[in-house]
Amino acid sequence: MSGFEPTREAAHARLAALQPEAYARSRNHLEGAVTHLSPYLTHGLLGLAEVLQALRERHGLDESHKLVQELGWRAYFHHVWRHRGEAIFASLHAGPLPDDAYAPTLPEDIRRGATGVPAIDRAVRTLYATGYLHNHARLWLASYVVHLRKVHWRAGADWLYGHLLDGDLASNHLSWQWVAGTGSHKPYLFNADNVARFAPREWHSAGSAIDLSYEALDALARRPREVGGGRGEPVDEPALxxxxxxxxxxxxxxxxxxxxxxxxxxxxxxxxxxxxxxxxxxxxxxxxxxxxxxxxxxxxxxxxxxxxxxxxxxxxxxxxxxxxxxxxxxxxxxxxxxPVAAAFDEPARACASFTQYWRGTRMARAGSGARA
Ligand SMILES: Cc1cc2nc3c(=O)[nH]c(=O)nc-3n(C[C@H](O)[C@H](O)[C@H](O)COP(=O)(O)OP(=O)(O)OC[C@H]3O[C@@H](n4cnc5c(N)ncnc54)[C@H](O)[C@@H]3O)c2cc1C
Known part of the structure; x- marks a missing residue:
């Protein structure tokens, strides 16, 4: 992946390079055909409505396509922010453990990419080197921080937000809540087999703290004790x-x-x-x-x-x-x-889940007169 230039030309080049079919097939792989649109969307170099219009006109996509649905997640998280306001920065409901079972700060070995779990240490290095992480790497990082190391999701969310080029308060903090189980019905868990399936070899983590069955991980997520860390080579964390x-x-x-x-x-x-x-x-x-x-x-x-x-x-x-x-x-x-042009029609009521939101919305039609 090349870097992110803060120009409309660079944003439009990303838009022109989209491969929706390859995206649908490969988006979960770290080397899959993901779009890298997020810094442009977050900073308004591209509007969500503008991207959807391009997908509809150039590729004939509708709501059934995976890429449109993923863009829908962004819109859903903003819908939640609109309705819940500041409440999105605290747990929306109870997770597997009470809030006070989690540490309020991120341990040094996580911040410095020195946990000894290759998938986590790679993710931290990639984040610091590029300001970008693939969605799957974000999920792994957040799950490890919260469920294995027992750090409160809010500490992880604030830290990640600061380092991301695409940091978006709704997408970031609500994704952490989704992983933590305070914004979803169950904790998001992953293991070394999952990493081996979706990431290049250097990320593989057999024999590390995440090389466990899903039953064992679920039990860990529900008990207050953390697994240890701190066995890797540290890197410097860039200043915020x-x-x-x-x-x-x-x-x-x-x-x-x-x-x-x-x-x-x-x-x-x-x-x-x-x-x-x-x-x-x-x-x-x-x-x-x-x-x-x-x-x-x-x-x-x-x-x-x-x-x-x-x-x-x-x-x-x-x-x-x-x-x-x-x-x-x-x-x-x-x-x-x-007002910025709406990308999706706003459901009449606040939706408690993405599924409910997705049932209640459609891609908005162009022509509202607002900026795309
Ligand atoms: C812990 C965690 C933190 C995150 N923090 C942010 C954040 O601060 N800013 C941000 O834009 N996204 C965030 N995401 C969502 C997602 O990881 C990124 O949008 C995506 O990885 C950006 O890369 P891309 O543009 O190549 O994505 P693609 O996979 O190509 O997706 C295209 C677009 O769809 C939207 N999208 C895709 N997946 C999601 C998702 N799960 N939630 C919301 N929108 C999505 C994004 O706008 C993205 O640019 C986070 C996810 C997790 C699990």
């Missing part, structure tokens, strides 16, 4: 930054009163109006630090669109305009937030 890292320029002055704002989740371009101004929200990053790679991804694109981005401490001026996004919403309260 709550403010722009050294060398990344931002402007501290006030925003123009009627600015067309571009924030890090709307990097396709400025909304209509003007003048365009890029913006980072200080309060967001006080809570959610990012890796340097991610800061640069967003800042490079903001710079392309609107010059040096502003460092915004507090809400934006009333009279400014911006594309709506839930990550940015608290700081856009006084501004005109322009």
């Amino acid at each position: 930054h709550r403010a722009p890292p050294p060398g990344l320029a931002t402007e501290a002055g006030p925003l123009p009163p009627a600015a067309a704002l571009v924030h890090p989740w709307s990097l396709a371009g400025a909304p209509p109006g003007g003048p365009a101004a890029g913006v980072f929200f200080a309060d967001f990053h006080a809570r959610w630090p990012w890796s340097e790679r991610r800061w640069r991804f967003a800042a490079d694109r903001l710079q392309q669109i609107a010059g040096v981005p502003h460092w915004c401490e507090g809400p934006v001026p009333a009279g400014a305009t911006a594309w709506a996004d839930p990550h940015a919403a608290p700081w856009l309260a006084g501004a005109r937030a322009m």
Whole structure:
């Protein structure tokens, strides 16, 4: 996989390269034909509706196709965030053990990719080297952290979010809850045989702490004691930054009163109006630090669109305009937030499961007038 360039051209190149049939056959394999669209979707370089439209028009896909369903998971997690708000950052319901049976912080050997389980240590190295992980690797990592090492899912979720280029608070934190069993009916478990089936040889983990039957793993998930770790060679964890890292320029002055704002989740371009101004929200990053790679991804694109981005401490001026996004919403309260085109029709009620959501929605039809 090559890196992720923060440009519309790179995003469209990913879209043009999609192979839906190969995706459906191979998506669970670490070397399968996955799309690598997630950093572009998270940062609004591509809209979900825009991707679905391309899948419909170029490939004739509908809701029955696996790729459309996977994109549906993203939309479902945002549906849950819309309905539950801040509640998604705490356990939605009880998991296999009470919350206080899990450690509140991530042990050093996991952070440093030194657990001695090749699949986990590889995943951590890949994450730090690229800012991206295949879905299966994310599932393995989260399951190991929560069920074998007894670390609270929230500690793992916050850490992973910071290092991912595609970190999306709904997809990330709700996926961790799905794995933990606090957002699904049972814990997600995996073993060395599963890794051997879907990952290249260097990831294989026979003889390690995950080389167990599913019965044994299920019993482990339901008892409070952790399996030990810490037998591997450590790597350095890249720093996470709550403010722009050294060398990344931002402007501290006030925003123009009627600015067309571009924030890090709307990097396709400025909304209509003007003048365009890029913006980072200080309060967001006080809570959610990012890796340097991610800061640069967003800042490079903001710079392309609107010059040096502003460092915004507090809400934006009333009279400014911006594309709506839930990550940015608290700081856009006084501004005109322009809706992004819906990708899927919104079910009338809050859905308690993906299955319920999927039964209650369809791919939205184009033509709402909002940005794709
Ligand atoms: C523990 C954990 C944490 C995750 N954190 C994030 C995150 O912060 N941001 C994020 O975008 N995705 C997250 N995901 C979902 C998924 O792993 C990634 O979207 C996917 O791996 C991104 O790679 P891709 O674009 O090549 O995916 P593909 O497999 O090619 O899928 C295409 C698109 O469908 C959507 N999608 C696919 N699978 C999922 C899924 N399970 N849940 C939600 N959307 C999905 C994504 O938008 C993705 O870009 C997480 C999953 C897990 C298990």
